[in-house]
Amino acid sequence: MILSVKDVQYISDYTLLCTFSDGVTKKVDLSILLNYPAFAELKDINMFKQFGLDGTLFWSNGADIAPEFLYEHGMVA
Numbered sequence: 001m002i003l004s005v006k007d008v009q010y011i012s013d014y015t016l017l018c019t020f021s022d023g024v025t026k027k028v029d030l031s032i033l034l035n036y037p038a039f040a041e042l043k044d045i046n047m048f049k050q051f052g053l054d055g056t057l058f059w060s061n062g063a064d065i066a067p068e069f070l071y072e073h074g075m076v077a
Contacts, residue, residue, distance in 0.1 A: 003067045004055040014048060016057070017077055018070050026074025030065070038063045 007019040014031040030048075033039040041061045042048040051057050058064035 003071060005053060005057060005067050005070060008051065008053050008057060010049055010051075013045070014042075016051075018057075018074060020067065020071055024071070025077045026071065027077045028070050028074040032073075033065070
């Protein structure tokens with residue numbers, strides 16, 4: 001089965017609640033990514049909150065995250 005993100009909700013700071021195609025919901029803290037160049041702009045919390053969803057998360061600056069990364073780094077909610 002190919003894993004995808006079916007729903008995402010902003011919780012606080014850099015933490016999102018992601019529901020995956022297998023029905024599992026996980027709380028994912030993405031602050032660990034903010035030091036990487038592709039995610040540096042997302043330190044602006046207002047920009048971080050403007051994510052899109054198309055099977056995974058993406059932002060207007062071109063940054064995106066594989067569903068598998070979100071799944072592996074999330075904690076079951």
